[in-house]
Amino acid sequence: MDRREFNAALGAAALSGLFTTAAQAQQPQPAARKPVVGMIVHSDMILLDLTGPLTAFNILQTDIHLIGKSKQPVTTDVGLPVTPTDSFETAPEVLDVLFVPGGLKGTVDAMKDAATVAFMKSRGERARFVTSVCTGSLLLGAAGLLKGYNATSHWYVRDLLPLMGANLKKERVVEDRNRITAGGVTAGLDFALTIGAKLAGEDAAKRVQLLLEYDPKPPFDAGSPEHAGPAMSDLILQRRGAAIAEAAAAAKEAGAKI
Numbered sequence: 001m002d003r004r005e006f007n008a009a010l011g012a013a014a015l016s017g018l019f020t021t022a023a024q025a026q027q028p029q030p031a032a033r034k035p036v037v038g039m040i041v042h043s044d045m046i047l048l049d050l051t052g053p054l055t056a057f058n059i060l061q062t063d064i065h066l067i068g069k070s071k072q073p074v075t076t077d078v079g080l081p082v083t084p085t086d087s088f089e090t091a092p093e094v095l096d097v098l099f100v101p102g103g104l105k106g107t108v109d110a111m112k113d114a115a116t117v118a119f120m121k122s123r124g125e126r127a128r129f130v131t132s133v134c135t136g137s138l139l140l141g142a143a144g145l146l147k148g149y150n151a152t153s154h155w156y157v158r159d160l161l162p163l164m165g166a167n168l169k170k171e172r173v174v175e176d177r178n179r180i181t182a183g184g185v186t187a188g189l190d191f192a193l194t195i196g197a198k199l200a201g202e203d204a205a206k207r208v209q210l211l212l213e214y215d216p217k218p219p220f221d222a223g224s225p226e227h228a229g230p231a232m233s234d235l236i237l238q239r240r241g242a243a244i245a246e247a248a249a250a251a252k253e254a255g256a257k258i
Helices: 003-026 047-059 104-111 114-124 136-142 158-164 187-200 202-211 230-239 241-257
Strands: 036-040 063-068 097-100 129-133 173-176 179-182
Touching: 036 047, 047 063, 047 129, 047 187, 047 202, 097 114, 097 136, 104 114, 104 136, 104 241, 114 136, 129 136, 129 187, 136 158, 136 179, 136 241, 158 241, 173 187, 179 187, 187 202, 230 241
Parallel strands: 036 063, 036 097, 097 129, 129 179
Antiparallel strands: 173 179
């Protein structure tokens, strides 16, 4: 092949590559994979623990799975039933987000249920993010998923987390590597924006915040024991004493198995 033939062949190859690239550009591109979110659904859970983050995940167009032990509806704290979309058997094997709502009675019952703890452990060990709101972190702890991690929970049971190997942090949202835990009930929106930024970027999370008009200005400064004072805090502890004692026993039992 002389120089003229070589240059002609080289030009043809370049032109062919150009047309190939142009043709490929015209082909439909595969849609970006949606983050897979598994939200545990259990009896006596606090509905707001679920629906706050659920609303944000829905706006972010994630692939949401409401996972129950079975697909039978469960009753929430306000009496409204929630029907799981998946059972433990049909739930995705790998999740981007494993999320657990709270509700003290339901949480304690779940901590005592071997199948629930085993499911949590299985999915939690493979999930990109392991998360909770309110007392849901006690279930994460019972599954051994918070051992050696900083974590928080609802203020009246957060002191139980070290019984299961966690390092207690008294903050509204606590991040430690891929573990994100939040305090009681309303902290679910703070959690949702935190995880939303990780899944879709900070700007997307800010748009969710604006869309939800999450700009809280509560009429009272009584949203934490530090602000409400000992008299009111003690009254709640007395009223919830039996449930907290049951949670403490379940935490000690779970901690002994980890």
